[in-house]
Amino acid sequence: MEQKHFEVIIIGGSYSGLSATMSLGRSLRQVLVIDSGLPCNRQTPHSHNFITQDGEKPAVISAKAKLQVDIYKTVQFYNGLAVKALKTENGFEITTESGAVFTSRKVLFATGVKDLLPEIEGFAACWGISVLHCPYCHGYEVKNEKTAIIANGEMGFEYAKLISNWTKDLRLCTNGKLELTSEQTEILKKNGIQIFEQEIDSFEHNAGYIKNIIFKNGEKVEVKAIYAKPPFEQHCPIPEVLGCDISEQGLLKVDAMQKTNIKSVFASGDCTTQMRSVAIAVSTGSFAGAVINKELIEEDF
Structure with a gap:
């Protein structure tokens, strides 16, 4: 991938991340989505309670979403795992497991959570x-x-x-x-x-x-x-390393604008709420994308 600097890097390319990407792509923003391809519902046969997609296979929903997001030419995808983030003078530097380094002005974590399943056979x-x-x-x-x-x-x-x-x-x-x-x-x-x-x-x-x-x-x-309801942990440790506040429930703390306590760092989807559903992940991602775009406009106007 030739381009190394973006306006926004989204870590996590499932429902919430893709929804935010669509908002930003339609806002003409240069966006990189970094995703390792391990959504938490990958074993679930069907998704429900999401209007227009009730009963659809989760993988079908995300594949269709990615195809639709891919239409927006300012959006790029990187298949890999983000392992490190550094705050820089002008934004953030994100490093992947393979050693690729990308920079951006804003970062959105849509990284979900990892369920800690009990050791019960089956x-x-x-x-x-x-x-x-x-x-x-x-x-x-x-x-x-x-x-x-x-x-x-x-x-x-x-x-x-x-x-x-x-x-x-x-x-x-x-x-x-x-x-x-x-x-x-x-x-x-x-x-x-x-x-x-x-x-x-x-x-x-x-x-x-x-x-x-x-x-x-x-x-x-x-x-x-x-x-x-087994216990869970953040799927991605990077937000906590950056200094993002974690709630007593183990969720990333965000305000009504999906902002964390760290300037220019946002979060959406399952990593931020106990109401884990595709519909809510999509909603918070779409809103986060709009808020990020507005913040970029305010900074540049």
């Missing part, structure tokens, strides 16, 4: 297929089915309450000693929600579609879907 194989994180994204497809929730304490109680909207055939698996209050326990039982405190050994599944939860005591529970 969990990783089912993740995004029948082990789900969001009922708004996938709840309709498993409505009224035998469903389990893996959670405990306050989160387990609230999660069970939420999922009961989609199915009444529900059980809460705490994977260890129950941490609910006696009042919460009674409320769940009153609503017909079974509670299993046994530690989980493995998932019995067929190509990622859950059949049974196997507990360490040998007990087996048949389910068609599981909801879980």
Whole structure:
């Protein structure tokens, strides 16, 4: 790639990054998108709750988006992993894993998060297929089915309450000693929600579609879907190295304009919000692109 300097470098070329790129490409901005090709939903068969794309395969949505963004001739793509960013007098210097160096005035991180899956045999194989994180994204497809929730304490109680909207055939698996209050326990039982405190050994599944939860005591529970919210970390460590603030939840802190606390550094998509969905990633990316363009105009006018 001959061009080395850009007005904006976007790190992360999935839904949020591509949406921001479209805003900036249509604003005639010189943009470089650096992407390593590992979206967090790459194992998910279908995307939902995104108007005009409901039920489409995630890879199809992103491929179509990239084709549409590629129309804008001021946009370029670099297939690789950004590993380092330095603040310079005039902006930023971004270095990739292969040693390529690019500079820009503004940087947008649309890098998502990395889920830290528990060491339960079968969990990783089912993740995004029948082990789900969001009922708004996938709840309709498993409505009224035998469903389990893996959670405990306050989160387990609230999660069970939420999922009961989609199915009444529900059980809460705490994977260890129950941490609910006696009042919460009674409320769940009153609503017909079974509670299993046994530690989980493995998932019995067929190509990622859950059949049974196997507990360490040998007990087996048949389910068609599981909801879980495993811990996560930032997929890209660069923002924190640059000095960007991280919330208690492990998310990049941004203001209403998608700005981080570091001047000229923006963030959008899953790395900034617990509401992880394609629709929200697209929305925040599109808005971030418009804000970045406006900031460039203000600086140059």
